[in-house]
Amino acid sequence: MSFPFRLERAAAAQPKKDLPPDLIPREILFGNPERASPQISPDGKKLAYLAPHDGVLNVWVRTVGKDDDRVVTSDKKRGIRFFGWQFDSEHILYIQDRDGDENWHFYQTNLNTKNTRDLTPFEGVQAQPIGTDPKFPDTFLVGLNLEDRRRHDVYRINLKNGAVELDTRNPGDVLDWSVDHNLQVRAAQAFAPDGGTVIRIREKPGAEWREFQRWGPEESFGGIYAFTPDNQSVWIGSSVGANAVRLLEVNLTTGATRVIAEDPQYDLGGVMINPKTNRLEAVAFVRARTEWQVLDPAVKADFDVLRQVRDGDFSVASRDLEDKTWVVAYVLDNAPVTYYLYDRSTKRATLLFTNRPALEKYKLAKMQPISFKARDGMTIHGYLTLPVDKEPKNLPLVLNVHGGPWARDVWGLNNEVQWLANRGYAVLQINFRGSTGYGKAYLNAGDREWAGKMHTDLLDGKRWAIEQGYADPNKVCIYGGSYGGYATLVGLAFTPEEFTCGVDIVGPSNLVTLLKSIPPYWEPLRALFRRRVGHEETEKEFLESRSPLFRASQIKAPLLIAQGANDPRVPQKESDQIVEAMRKNNLPVEYLVFPDEGHGFARPENRLKFYAAAEAFLARYLGGRVEPPGENEKWDSLKK
Structure with missing residues (x-):
């Protein structure tokens, strides 16, 4: 089962008259996609995708080769963003939270009856997907912080009757679990007290874990992608x-290690594994653009064909269990995402x-990869x-x-x-030091550099854009x-003249209060934060010196802050406290x-209200073009 990410959604806006013909309405950019995230059913006979129903994204299904599209889910409020097929090809599984609290529940929808049931009906509990396997089509392994909000134990859910059974208890430090091809929990990943990584293995359920x-802690983020087909x-x-x-x-027994794929500068970006044979087929590296390296000769001809279908970076978004049909997504910088149905037997791609x-x-607009030298000589990309x-x-x-920043x-x-x-506006996106993807030297250069070199990289990028003549200083x-x-x-x-x-959208203002208020299930991550940001108990003075709240009186430029009231990662207090500090000094903040x-x-x-507000704000101070807000985009009621 796969869960597609990165979807923008918005309600239907009222059409606006007399707009310049080249001004793209916000509704087109940020409204509901017409259709998105198609997934082929395991039996290859149906196609599911996301599309609006009564203005809210839901899952639709159609028979491959027919025009019998019908909506099967009935979300009324937030819209479904992440979904997948159950292996019986008769049910859809999806996740949903409540008002952004990130306490995800798993839901199961029957395609025939359209009945939906909550598989994890536990208040205040977050569900995480752990594993499925086509050999066990009625079983779903899920992580739940049911017994202790600080840890996710593994539960086995019976997809026929909904029974939930404890499978593996978390000792308290495990952040991620891996299952073998017998759908058994065999690996656990945790952070060590120094911020490093520990992976434990066991031979079978009930056996002792061994390191x-x-x-x-100086290594990049990594972990287990999958077990090999033989589970060895x-x-x-x-x-x-x-x-x-x-x-x-x-x-797993001898520790013998073989390098499968590598790049001297760029981190591994992903793998493609056959859903039935579990063979490793290809790997991706995200350089300036995403590039695939084929490892299995059985798919080389397919990749050669797909590279010729159209321009853009492609990925196999979904495939049936017999591996006859693939759903392929093509991404360009200046066009919407395009999806094709690819028949492996005929080597034909159909839009x-x-x-x-x-x-x-x-x-x-086109997106150009750029790089420049930071003030200390480090090459920064963006x-x-x-x-x-x-x-x-x-x-x-x-x-x-x-965001991230990792x-x-x-x-x-x-x-x-x-x-x-x-x-x-010209738009500059900088992968400042501390960003992932460029190797551990690039990542580690950001350690303890919040408001330090991570910030001066941004200033140096701004300087580069001015020196190149692109930007008005x-x-x-x-x-x-x-x-x-x-x-x-x-x-x-920190740099009020710049x-x-x-x-600022959901940004923290005080690193001490931020780190003291992380969600309880992030407890295994605390060592990582202490290593790469600072220790909230023993380094309070250092963290406060890197916190904007304590320099709020120096702010001169107008500021717009937008905050979600139910944010579990950056609580509303982070925005409240800097707004209060600025208003005490009569500083300009919305x-x-x-x-x-x-x-x-x-x-x-x-979403529409935020972007309408941000657009008006930017136009006021930078002088860009404005689309007047529609009635459903007015944001006065959100002002605080």
Whole structure:
């Protein structure tokens, strides 16, 4: 079962008259996709996908080769974002939380009756997918923090009668579990007290766990991808003995290790494994763009054909169990995502749909990979997007900072970036030190550098854009969510002369209170935070020195803050306290609180209101174009 990520959703907006023909309405960029995330059923006879029903994303199903599309789920509020097929091809499984609290529940929908039941009906408990296997089609392994909110034990769910049975108890430090091809929990991954990684293995259920791998805290994030088909070895992503994460095959008994795939600079980006034979077929490395390396000759001809179907970076999004039919997604930087149904026997790809066909009538901006030298000589990577049909000179610039921070921006269509470019802004996305994907030296260079070198990388990127002539030095806004929101606050509070304005979405303002309020089930991650950010108990002074809250009085530029009231990662207090500090000093801040959201904005109405507010704010200080808000986009009721 797979769960597609990264979907923007919004309610239908009222059409607006007299807009310039090249101004892309927010509804087209941030509204519901027309159709998205198609998945072929295990038996290859049906296709499921996400599409709106009464303005809310739900799962639809049609018979392959027919036009009998019908909606099968009935979500009424947040919309379904992550779903998968049950192996019987007669049920859909999906997850949903409540108002952004991230206490996910698993739901099962019967295609024939359309009845839906909650498989994990436990209040205040978060469900995590652990494993499924086609040989055991009626069993689903799920992690639940049912006994102790700080840990996820493994439970075995009977998909026929809904029975939930404890399978494996978490000793308290395990963050991730891996199952073999007999659907048995055989591996556990934890963080050591020093922030390093420990992987434990057991021979069978009930057997003693033994330490299998231990990596120091200086290694990149890695772990087990899968067991080999014979269950005698595992495929592991690890940077031990190299700069970047490699794919290794490690024998469980002897420890014998073989390098399967590697790149000297870029971390392993993903693997493709046959869902029935469990053979390793291909690996991906995300360089400036995503590139696939074929390992199994059986799929080489397929990859050769798929590379010729159309431009863009492709991935196999879904496949049936007999491996006759693939769903293939193509991503471009200046076009909507396009999905094809690929027949392996005939080597023919048939267009299914694009997720946002209304975008096809507009000329979208290209995303250019860039790099520059930071002030200490380190090479920093990123992307630059420039407005279409506008001279690329002396433009207002939005520095769009990614979240994580242990993540990275990638090439491909980014609706937020297209929105900004369409309004007349150059958009700079910087994979500052501490970002993942570029090897452990790049990652580790960000340790304990929040508001330090991670921030000066952003300033150096801004300087590069000005020196290249792209950006107007007097019109630069810093903008981001989560860590990007924190970076926005740092930009305005630590370097108040650098930016014209800032937009902070669910960003923390005080690293001490942030680290003391992490969700209970993040407890196994605490050692990682202490290693890479700082110790909230013993290094309070250091962390406060890197917290924007304590420099709020230095902020000069106007600031827009947007916060979800139910955010479990960055509680509302993080925004409340810096807004209070700024208002005490009569500093310019606009504050929006979304009462039914968490760490971001999932509900359609809320997304449109946020982007309408942000668009007006940016236009006020940078001078870009504005689409007047519709009645359903007005945000006055969210002001606090």
